[in-house]
Amino acid sequence: MPPSLQTVARRMNLRPVAGTTRPGVLDAAVRWVAVSELSDPTPYLEGGELLLTTGLRMEGDLTGYVGRLVHRGVAGLGFGVGVSHEEVPAALAEAAESAGLPLFEVPRETPFIAVGKAVSELLAAEQYDEISRAFAAQGRLTRAALRPEGVHAVIDRLAKEVGGWAALLEESGEVRHATPGANTALVTAELARRRGRPSDAGGGDRLPASLALSGPGEHVVVQPLGGGARPRGFFAVGAPHAFTPVTHTVINAAGSLLTLAMEQGRAQLAAERRLRTAVLELLLAGEREPAGAVLGALGWRLPEPPVVVLAADPPALDAFGTHAFAALLGPYGGRAEEAAVALVPESAAEEVALAARAPVGASLPCDLDATGLGNALDQAGRALDAARGRTRGRGRLVRFGELSGQGLLGLLDPAAAQAFAAAVLAPITTYGSRADLVASLRAYLDSNGHWDAAAQQLGVHRHTLRYRMRRVAELLGRDLDDPGTRAELWLALEVARGSATSASRRGSSR
Known part of the structure; x- marks a missing residue:
């Protein structure tokens, strides 16, 4: 936080002249010191400056001059006496008091450059203090990351550092861990809303690089986790006050620690999975003792x-x-x-x-x-x-x-069984109405040749089913009343159904 107008005035012995009695006016932050003798210096100001002048060109009505400074957001005006004016012009004091612009008298023995140096030193000290606070907070977050609770400890520590709450969320938006008072409903709702938008590239979800939300008495920041193009999770922090640059630095540090912990955890989990798979493959190869030895060295057992x-x-x-x-x-x-x-x-x-x-x-x-x-x-x-x-x-x-x-x-070899099923059923699976014939044959066999039960299962009349079965018998060249034929056809249908189920699952997983 830059030094206040009151701090600068006290340090440089600036005497208040006008516009300094309103509540809070001396708490204004001084972001820089500017010196100008122009009748309108505002084009060269950004706001937040303590403007110094000797009033070389000041004369007549000064309300316009003061009004422009107030509109620009100048923190205060310092008038150097003993050069062109022995004292602060009354017209300037009246205009400043009326407009609420803090006006100070700069003594003749106080060089303007000394005021600039003082503010620069105060800003540097504040920046150093901010950096020190940020480093200290990062150290506390790092120590939290080394605790057994891992990412949960980082979230708990982050909430304390920002003076509010923090939460860790899965990629889906599900809350994984949150501190008391966390407004996770706001975060999950916003993530869901943005996830529903199409991306700029066309299609897919639009997941945020970061979010800044604000409401009555609450400020929230949401950041993604993970090093890839798609977030592997999110963390959110909220507080009743706006976040300072130091707080943002701390939040970014927490994000780095959480991402690192997440990536390390994924790498460790992947290694454990590969090891378990290798142990199972050893068992399938008949190497039970080596498999047990590997697990025992890691504290696991079969x-x-x-x-x-x-x-x-x-x-x-x-x-x-x-x-x-x-x-x-x-x-x-x-x-x-x-x-x-x-x-x-x-x-x-x-x-x-x-x-x-x-x-x-x-x-x-x-x-x-x-x-x-x-x-x-x-x-x-x-x-x-x-x-x-x-x-x-x-x-x-x-x-x-x-x-x-x-x-x-x-007992059957899967490849041989599939080849057998394809050959047996080929005459009806390649027929134009094969779907009706295959389904009818299955219902007929499942019902053990009972026409009424099979027709009811299919939702057709039994005469329709009899016609279909005659057609099946003709295409297959088999007697459907023969028990051996029924057994072969049932086996072929079961193998075909299993193959179709596996193919469907593989297709849906792509």
Whole structure:
């Protein structure tokens, strides 16, 4: 904060003459000292100056001169006596008093340059003090960042430094941590409003580089976190007073610390994920002892067998990891997609699955040898396929043992099964009305050949279904009353349905 007019006047022994009795007028900040003998110096002023003059060209009515200075925002006027005037002109004093412009007498023995030096020294001292305060605050924020609470401690410390509140938000706008009294509703609403705007490049969200919000008795600053083009989160600070340059420096320092902590945390998390995946791959390769040794060196351990393998889509990895040994496994067993995998005791399977808040497939209990674990992974993946299709009933955890007929599918090589299904069903999948024929065949087989039940499932008349089945039999060249034919067609339809489900998920994830 620059020195006040009162501070400068006292330091240089400037005598008040007029316009200094109004409340708060001497608290005006002096941002610089200017010397001018022009009848209108305002084109060369910015406002906030203490203007010094000897009045060489002052004569007559001076209300216009004073009015221009007041309009420009001059902090005060110093009149040097003993040069062109032995005392401050009465006309000038009257005009200053009327307009409320602080007017001071500068003694003959006080050079104007001395006033300028004094103000310069006060400004330099204030700047040094601001820098010192900023460095001290940065030191406190840095020490907070080293505490176990990490980014939460930085947010708590920042609130104290700004004399208000602070909050940390996810990229989505969800509040991750906030100090008491934080107006997070204002911040989240503004982020949501701006996120809904199209970007200047056309399409996509418009996320702010920074935000400055103000309202009655509240000033708020919001800054993004992360070094990329898209923010990985936000932090906000608010206070009942406007932020000073020092406060802005402190806020920027906090932003750097929060970004650094976030990037380091992401790097550490990524390294841990890679390590867990490597351990799981060791287990699948039959290297159980090396896998256990790696985990033991890091203070982790595998569950005692028998274990149940849980599989879910990749976003469930963090939820799995807080309750069990979990890893992100790439395509395996003929499956073309990644999955979050957890190894848990059978008694904990349901609890861990519920924590994922997503579809989860569970295998039968298995050992940790390569064969048992590989089979269990395939079982969990197939159970996950079924879990994705459930919306109610027994919930979104599906155990492999609950799937009727999945034991048979589990014995088949996925690539060979898909080739078989494509060849068997080709005559009806390439037919013009193939969608009706495939759906009708599935309903017919699911209903075990009962015409009325299958027709009701499809919502058509049984005679329509009979016509379709005759057409299917003609195209396939098969007898649909033959049990072997029905078994092959059912198997082909199940394999085709699984392939279509996987392809749909891969397409939606792009």
